[in-house]
């Protein structure tokens with residue numbers, strides 16, 4: 001727990017302010033910065049599950065919640081699109097977020113880990129090509 005906290009402090013830019021946007025508020029987020037702050041806040045706790053071999057019921061509930069919110073955030077990000085590469089990565093992020101939800105529904109830890117890895121790849125891919 002403490003190690004995960006320290007790790008997240010190292011990985012996240014110093015200026016990062018958490019934004020724990022509820023699902024219903026996501027379509028109203030007003031800037032790419034808000035969408036990204038919410039991405040970081042919602043996805044952050046999922047990263048440490050990437051290699052998990054077993055989930056508790058609470059973990060699955062959190063994965064389902066993160067899936068719904070990250071899919072909505074990927075969709076919302078396109079409001080602030082920077083072109084084709086951006087849209088492609090936003091779609092990839094949305095697909096992987098939905099795959100996480102399907103994995104949570106099936107309680108399939110391997111599939112969840114794969115979706116989380118795919119989502120991380122979409123964050124990184126989009127940042128390297130459009131940020």
Ligand code: HEC
Pocket residue numbers: 013015016017032033036037039040043044077082086087089090093119120122123124126127130131
């Ligand atoms: C479709 C493209 C795209 C995807 C996918 C994406 N990002 Fe971003 N992200 C950006 C861009 C562009 C910026 C720079 C925004 C700016 O200029 O203010 C950014 C900025 C950020 C920032 C800095 C925000 C700030 O305060 O300025 C964070 C944190 C972040 N992204 C986290 C994430 C996480 C976590 C994910 C994956 C769950 C993710 N992003 C997925 C495009 C993307």
